[in-house]
Amino acid sequence: MSRQRTLVAGLAAAVALTALSACSSSAKKTNNGDGGGAKKDGGVYTSIDANYQITAGAPMNPFNSSPNMFLGYDQMRLGFDKYNPLDPNDLFPGLAASWTATDTGLTVQLQPNAKWSDGTPVTVADIKTSLAIAYTQGTAGPVAGAGGTIVQGTNFEVSDVKDLGGGKIEIDQLPGVKNLYFQRLVLSATIVNDKVYSPQLPADIWTQIAAVQGPDPAAAKAAADKLSAEGKTIAAFAPAKDVSAGPFVLTRVGPGEALLDRNQYFFAVDKVAPKQVILRHYTGNQQIWGFLTNGELDSSPYTSMPTNIADQVVKAGYTRTDAPSYVSASIAFNEKQAPYNNTAVRQALAYVIDRDAVTKVGEPVGGIAAPYTTGLIGSQTDAFLSSDQKSALNAYKPDPAKAASLLQGAGFTKDGAGQWHLPDGSPWTITLQTVNGFSDWIAASTIVANELTAFGIKTTPAITADFATYQKEMGAGKYAVGWWLTALGPQTDKAYNRIYGAADGFSVVNGKATHSDTSPANWFHTPATYTVNGQTIDPGQLTADLSVTPVADQKPIIAQLAAATNQELPMIQIWNYTKVGFFTEKHFTNFPKTGSDALLLNPPGVWMMQGYIQAK
Amino acid sequence: MAATAALSTRLRNRRPALNAFRKAVTRKPGRLIGLGIILFFVLLAICGPWFYGSLAVDPNAIYAAPSADHWLGTDFAGSDVFQEVVVGARYVLSTAALAALFTSVLGITVGLLAGYHRGFLDSALMRVTDFVLTIPGLPLLIILSTVWSFGSPWQMGLVLGLTGWGGVARAVRSQALTLRERGFLEAARGLGLPSRHIIVKELLPNIAPYVAMHLLLSVIAFIGAEVGLFFLGLVPFSSTNWGVMLNQAVFSGGAMNSPDALVYLLSPLVCILLLTLGIVLFLDAIDELFNPRLRERA
Numbered sequence: 001m002s003r004q005r006t007l008v009a010g011l012a013a014a015v016a017l018t019a020l021s022a023c024s025s026s027a028k029k030t031n032n033g034d035g036g037g038a039k040k041d042g043g044v045y046t047s048i049d050a051n052y053q054i055t056a057g058a059p060m061n062p063f064n065s066s067p068n069m070f071l072g073y074d075q076m077r078l079g080f081d082k083y084n085p086l087d088p089n090d091l092f093p094g095l096a097a098s099w100t101a102t103d104t105g106l107t108v109q110l111q112p113n114a115k116w117s118d119g120t121p122v123t124v125a126d127i128k129t130s131l132a133i134a135y136t137q138g139t140a141g142p143v144a145g146a147g148g149t150i151v152q153g154t155n156f157e158v159s160d161v162k163d164l165g166g167g168k169i170e171i172d173q174l175p176g177v178k179n180l181y182f183q184r185l186v187l188s189a190t191i192v193n194d195k196v197y198s199p200q201l202p203a204d205i206w207t208q209i210a211a212v213q214g215p216d217p218a219a220a221k222a223a224a225d226k227l228s229a230e231g232k233t234i235a236a237f238a239p240a241k242d243v244s245a246g247p248f249v250l251t252r253v254g255p256g257e258a259l260l261d262r263n264q265y266f267f268a269v270d271k272v273a274p275k276q277v278i279l280r281h282y283t284g285n286q287q288i289w290g291f292l293t294n295g296e297l298d299s300s301p302y303t304s305m306p307t308n309i310a311d312q313v314v315k316a317g318y319t320r321t322d323a324p325s326y327v328s329a330s331i332a333f334n335e336k337q338a339p340y341n342n343t344a345v346r347q348a349l350a351y352v353i354d355r356d357a358v359t360k361v362g363e364p365v366g367g368i369a370a371p372y373t374t375g376l377i378g379s380q381t382d383a384f385l386s387s388d389q390k391s392a393l394n395a396y397k398p399d400p401a402k403a404a405s406l407l408q409g410a411g412f413t414k415d416g417a418g419q420w421h422l423p424d425g426s427p428w429t430i431t432l433q434t435v436n437g438f439s440d441w442i443a444a445s446t447i448v449a450n451e452l453t454a455f456g457i458k459t460t461p462a463i464t465a466d467f468a469t470y471q472k473e474m475g476a477g478k479y480a481v482g483w484w485l486t487a488l489g490p491q492t493d494k495a496y497n498r499i500y501g502a503a504d505g506f507s508v509v510n511g512k513a514t515h516s517d518t519s520p521a522n523w524f525h526t527p528a529t530y531t532v533n534g535q536t537i538d539p540g541q542l543t544a545d546l547s548v549t550p551v552a553d554q555k556p557i558i559a560q561l562a563a564a565t566n567q568e569l570p571m572i573q574i575w576n577y578t579k580v581g582f583f584t585e586k587h588f589t590n591f592p593k594t595g596s597d598a599l600l601l602n603p604p605g606v607w608m609m610q611g612y613i614q615a616k
Numbered sequence: 617m618a619a620t621a622a623l624s625t626r627l628r629n630r631r632p633a634l635n636a637f638r639k640a641v642t643r644k645p646g647r648l649i650g651l652g653i654i655l656f657f658v659l660l661a662i663c664g665p666w667f668y669g670s671l672a673v674d675p676n677a678i679y680a681a682p683s684a685d686h687w688l689g690t691d692f693a694g695s696d697v698f699q700e701v702v703v704g705a706r707y708v709l710s711t712a713a714l715a716a717l718f719t720s721v722l723g724i725t726v727g728l729l730a731g732y733h734r735g736f737l738d739s740a741l742m743r744v745t746d747f748v749l750t751i752p753g754l755p756l757l758i759i760l761s762t763v764w765s766f767g768s769p770w771q772m773g774l775v776l777g778l779t780g781w782g783g784v785a786r787a788v789r790s791q792a793l794t795l796r797e798r799g800f801l802e803a804a805r806g807l808g809l810p811s812r813h814i815i816v817k818e819l820l821p822n823i824a825p826y827v828a829m830h831l832l833l834s835v836i837a838f839i840g841a842e843v844g845l846f847f848l849g850l851v852p853f854s855s856t857n858w859g860v861m862l863n864q865a866v867f868s869g870g871a872m873n874s875p876d877a878l879v880y881l882l883s884p885l886v887c888i889l890l891l892t893l894g895i896v897l898f899l900d901a902i903d904e905l906f907n908p909r910l911r912e913r914a
Contacts, residue, residue, distance in 0.1 A: 286867055293873045306692065306869055308679055308876035360675040361693045436761075437849060439868040446693045450673045465762045465851075 042262065042275030042615055043587050047604055048288055049073075049258075050301030054281035056255045059238035062190045063137055063231075068253050072605025073260050073277055074117075074244035078108060078127070079187035080606045082598035083326065085380050085490035086551055089183040092602070092610060095122055095191055095245055095267075101183050104175075105158075108187075110167040115265040116193055117242070117249040124163040125194040126245075131158050131171070132205045133197060134189050136231030141212055141224070154494075156185040157213065174213050178548055181491070193243045200237050202230065247272045247609050256281050272608045273588060273615040285439075292318060292582060299583040299591065299604055302366065304440055310365045310580070318582035321593055323600035324379050325577040326489030328370060329363065329441065331432070331448070332571035336517075336525040337480040339422055344410040346569040350396035351403035352455045353448055359575040362444025367575035371395060374562035375496050377487045377576040384492070384558040393566045400455055420456040430459040433482035435470045441483045444574065475503075477523050486571055492554055493546035496539070496561050499524065499570055506540030511548065513540035524571075530564045537564055590614040640905040641898075650897025657891050661709040664702035671695040671703065671856065679869065679876040689879045691861070692869055700856050701883050707857035710769035711776070712838040716831050718777020723784025724827055728815050730785070731792025742789070749782035753841070754850070761851040772851075776838050784830055791823050825906025832895050832902065839888060858884035 055066045062069040069075040079091030079099070089101070096108045114122035134140035140156050157174035164170055173182050202208070211223035242250035247269070248260035260277040262269065280297070282288050288303045292313040302325065305313075314320060331353070333340040340346060350373070359369040372393045374381045381390065404414070411423035420428045432449055434441040445461035452459040464470040474482055489495045500506055505522030506513050515528035515538075529536050542557050549557060581600060583591040590612050592599035599607055607613055641647050674694030682689045688697035730741040757766075757775055766772045795801060796819070804814050845851050846859025849867065861884040869877030 284867065286870060286872060289870050289873045306678075306874075306877075308874040309870040312870075312874045357675040361673070361678065364678070436851075439864075443692050443864075443868060446695075447673055447675060450670075450693075453670065462767075469762055 042273050044276045044278055045274035045298050045588060045604070045613065046278045046280065047297055047299050048282055048291070048301055048303075049279045050603065053283065054253060054256070054258050054279060056253055058253075059236075060242045060250055061235070061237050061239060062192065063133065063235045063237075065235065068250060068258060069242075070248075070250075070258070070260070070279055070603070070605070072246065072603035072607075072609070073248040073279075074242055074246045074250050074263075076191050076244070076246045077188050078191060079184075080602050081184060081188055083490050083601045084598065085326075085383055085492070088181050088491055088551060090598075091184060091187050092598070092606060094187070094606075094609070096187060099183065099187065102170075105173040106171045106183055106186055107164070108169045108171060110169065111267040112167065113267040114167075114245060115267065117244045117263045117265055119265050120195070122191070122245050123194070124161060124169050125198070126191060127169055127171075128161040129194040129198050129201065130189055130191045131161060131186070132201060132209065133192065133231075133234055135205075135209050135212065136201075136227045136234050138228070138231065139185075139189065141209075141227070142220075154185075156182050156189075158186065159210075159213065180548065180550060191245065193245070196239050196243050197234070197237070200234050205230075247605055248277050266609075268609050268611075271611045273613055274608070277605075289313070292316060295584065295586065297582075297584075298587055300581055301603070302579045302581060304363065305365050305580075307364045313582055316584075317586060318584045319591070319593070321581045321583065321591075321596075321600050323579040323581075323594070323597045324377060325366075325579040325601075326377055326380070326487060326495070327485055327577045328377055328487035328573045329367070329444070329575050329577065330370075330373075330484050330486045330571040330573045332482060332484035332486075332524065333569075334477055334480050334523055334525060335527075335570070336477060336523075339410070339412075339428070340480055341525075342410055343568055344406045345412075346572070347394075347396070348403040348406040348410075349452070350569055350572045351399045351406070352452055352457075353572060353574070354398040354451060355572075355574050357451070358444045358447045361447045362440045363575050363577065366578050366580045367440070368578055370573035370576050372562075373566055373569055373571070373573040375487060375499055375565040375573075376492065376558070376562065377489065380487070380489060380492070380495075381562065384555055385562060386559075389559050389563070392563065396572075403455065414456055418456045419458065428457050430457055430481055431479075432459055432461045433470070433474075433479040434461060434463055435467050435483070436463050436465050438467075438483070445483070448574075475521055475523050477525075479523075484571060486573065487576065492551075492558055493543060496543040496546060499565065500526075500539040500543040500561075504540070504570070506543070508540075508544040508547075511544060513538065513544040515540055526568065526570045530568050532560065532564045532567055535560075537561075539564055585616065587616060588613050589616050637901075637905060640901045643904070644900065646897045647901040650894045650899075651901070653890055653894025654898055657705060657709060657887070657894070660702055661706040665706055668696075668699040668703050671699055679880070682879060688883050691880050692864060692877075697861075697880050697883050700861055701858070701887055704857040704861060704884065705887070707769050708839055708843065708859070711773045711842050712835045714769055714773025715776035715780065715838040715842075716834045718774060719781045719784055719834050720827060720831050722777070723781035723830075724788050724820070724823070726781070726785040727788025728792050728819055728823075731789040732796055732811065732815055732819060734793075738789070741785070745782045745785045748779065749786075751779050753779040754845070757845055758850050766851045772842055772845075773838075776841060780834065780838070784834075787826070787830075788823060791826060792819055795819055795822055825902070828902050828906065829899060832899055836892050836895055839891065843884070843888060858887060 049070045051071055052066055055068060058064060058066050058068045060068050062075045077094045078096035079094045082090040082092060084090040095111055095114050097111045099106055099108045110122060116122060131140065140158060142157065156179060157177045158171055159174045160172045162170040171186055173179065208223045208227055211219045212227065214220055244263055247263055247266045249263045250258060251261045252259040258279045262272055262275050266272060280291060285303050285305060288300060289305055289309045291297045292300055293316050295316045333346055335341040355369040359367045368378065371378050372381055372395055374393065376384065407420060412428065413421045415421060422428050430452060432445050434445050442463065449459040449461050464473060473479060486498050487495045488498050502521040504524040504526050505516045505519040516522065517525060529538050537560050539561060542561050546554055546557050579600060585591065592607055592612055599610065599612065604613065641651055672695060674690065677690050677694040678692060680686055680690040680694070686696045686698065688701065691697055691700065726741050726745060730738040753776065756779060760775060764771045801814065801818055804818050843859035843862065846857060847862040849863055862881060865871040865877045865881035869880055871877040871881035
């Protein structure tokens with residue numbers, strides 16, 4: 001028995017290699033068997049869906065938690081977000097050919113030939129049902145704590161959907177609600193077939209929605225609870241077949257892949273070259289690396305990978321694409337725990353950590369060392385701050401002497417062995433918390449720990465079993481120093497809300513931010529106000545103001561928040577993620593390339609409906 | 617003076633055992649090689665971390681090829697793989713040794729008591745053993761990993777040991793049931809010797825060969841189990857060990873897809889295979905040492 005176990009350990013690598021090569025050969029045959037994917041009349045386009053893994057037996061329902069529905073292929077929206085930081089309402093046309101924002105809402109012109117895969121046209125009933133479903137899924141409706149009048153850019157509030165005839169639809173925003181992102185949120189809602197989904201909804205759904213929006217809190221609460229319960233029914237619903245208004249329709253789902261056929265009724269079917277799409281199942285990054293190095297995918301979504309794998313992928317004939325990803329990996333502090341409540345300490349740590357070196361190890365392919373800590377990624381900092389404002393920012397270039405000087409100024413001492421001691425004389429040690437499975441954070445922690453230990457602060461990386469536990473324990477204030485995702489944009493208020501929001505004890509009611517250090521969700525524990533350049537600022541209020549300020553007018557607010565974040569360092573931004581993808585022109589041509597950020601941030605189905613991906 | 621005489625008497629008494637051990641080990645070169653390998657890894661585990669206290673990193677030499685500076689190349693952080701193998705040996709071997717110790721102590725105690733006393737105690741202990749045998753070790757470790765970080769070999773060794781003694785207890789019990797019917801034990805009981813004396817002085821030495829062999833075999837099994845857990849990423853890790861190296865090589869370094877991380881993957885694998893080989897070769901000597909028939913044949 002024992003010998004068997006050892007043999008298994010010894011042979012694991014060989015078996016895995018054999019399995020991989022077996023998979024790869026069969027996959028290659030599939031691609032080549034269908035005309036090599038190079039016929040003018042189409043071929044098989046093989047890729048990975050970045051949103052969901054393939055789950056055999058899961059419902060073809062986009063509201064399910066692990067659906068067999070694939071955005072841009074058989075899951076459609078009126079428009080697709082371009083993730084334009086300077087224009088949040090900039091979208092690619094989807095089922096909507098055009099739209100006009102009005103004082104009361106939005107007027108949408110549907111695509112003239114928009115049809116479902118059963119041949120029936122897309123109608124106002126489909127849009128109305130879909131927007132009603134959004135209320136059951138929590139993506140529409142009042143935002144808790146916002147008082148119902150100010151929507152912070154996460155939810156939309158619709159009061160009515162009217163058919164103006166000729167495929168023109170009027171979507172009215174609830175009177176009194178101020179939402180800068182109404183257009184984007186409505187156009188980005190998932191559109192489903194009314195005939196399939198309306199039987200799942202109660203006949204009085206819009207009455208319930210009206211009650212949620214109404215002035216009676218008790219009636220609103222009861223209606224919200226009812227909608228939430230109905231949402232669960234909708235999420236569990238399993239349609240008998242896929243009825244798609246997208247370029248493809250789901251034909252078959254197996255444990256290893258999903259097969260989608262071109263939707264002959266799609267409004268722009270002449271633009272769609274692939275006859276079929278195969279979306280491969282994966283359980284981890286290394287499987288996608290295998291697919292790529294074996295040349296099995298036509299394109300890949302963002303996949304974290306080391307440089308050696310990226311080089312192998314390029315050697316296999318792929319072209320790399322880069323697009324900004326509005327996420328930053330940061331090391332955050334719990335300022336309730338000394339000595340991290342001292343700004344000089346956080347600044348000293350920023351001077352010790354060499355972000356370039358950490359990025360090289362942690363996220364060498366999909367990361368760019370953060371040039372500044374501002375709460376936004378580099379390109380957004382460039383877009384919103386003037387050159388004077390940027391030059392006033394501290395880049396915290398590695399400078400151990402400056403770090404030592406800051407610490408000495410704060411009462412820290414260094415012993416003969418080079419170990420730093422806290423002002424009370426005890427040795428200063430750091431436990432840098434990270435999460436099991438987050439290979440980039442784990443690898444980066446090794447370098448950070450090494451740098452800090454070499455500087456004289458004994459640092460040990462510690463790993464929490466899973467992300468849910470990590471969030472829970474971080475929220476409970478168990479970690480003094482830990483990794484955290486920040487700069488979640490491109491919406492700037494969302495990015496700052498990550499720092500000066502609930503996690504920092506701020507809550508917003510009717511546009512007014514209040515700060516509570518004892519709030520259960522507060523684990524940053526920064527002060528309620530900062531003094532920056534002689535001025536006292538309230539970061540929570542400024543963040544709340546951002547959510548109701550048009551992008552064009554946000555610069556003064558962002559300048560204050562960026563300067564405050566850069567000076568106070570509630571977290572140190574280590575790297576900004578880059579969305580690195582790969583494509584090969586072995587079977588198809590005309591892929592979006594680096595520079596086409598808006599397209600690259602969307603799935604290939606969206607590329608196809610815009611006329612990209614042509615048969616070779 | 618009396619103490620010196622007693623010591624020399626003890627040494628004289630011990631010499632035959634040492635001689636037998638020496639003879640058993642040196643009779644075949646394979647056994648000597650096995651012992652050498654085991655001693656090498658034990659020394660590595662004890663002394664290795666003294667030489668390489670903290671691993672140096674070099675972000676400019678990630679996955680560097682083997683060279684005079686880095687005998688086995690470098691890893692994802694530019695750390696020397698050879699140093700990692702050396703430093704990682706302590707956790708792996710300590711855990712396996714502790715788990716084997718817990719398994720042996722618990723399994724032997726329960727097996728001997730149940731087999732010798734029979735009756736109600738036997739039934740009760742065997743039901744407990746059956747229960748332990750039904751505990752799925754892997755899921756238990758995954759659940760425990762939410763509470764423990766398994767950064768210390770004690771924690772991992774304890775869990776592996778506590779869930780792994782059932783099989784030993786059953787096997788020792790069956791040995792004890794056979795032995796208790798033998799003449800020398802009947803004579804001991806007839807002389808009115810206490811149970812404790814019979815179990816410790818009469819039964820235990822007779823199952824010693826089995827125990828020793830099991831101890832070594834379970835070391836192999838526990839190394840496989842703990843390394844497997846780290847390799848699969850089922851338990852979080854906060855220190856370097858061979859399982860972590862395998863995990864990082866495959867899931868972070870792409871050793872299955874790129875030759876750059878292959879040495880990083882193979883280094884701990886080769887260590888595990890070598891250690892297994894050493895134990896298997898040495899077991900032959902242990903078998904002969906405790907098996908009179910094999911001794912006579914030799």
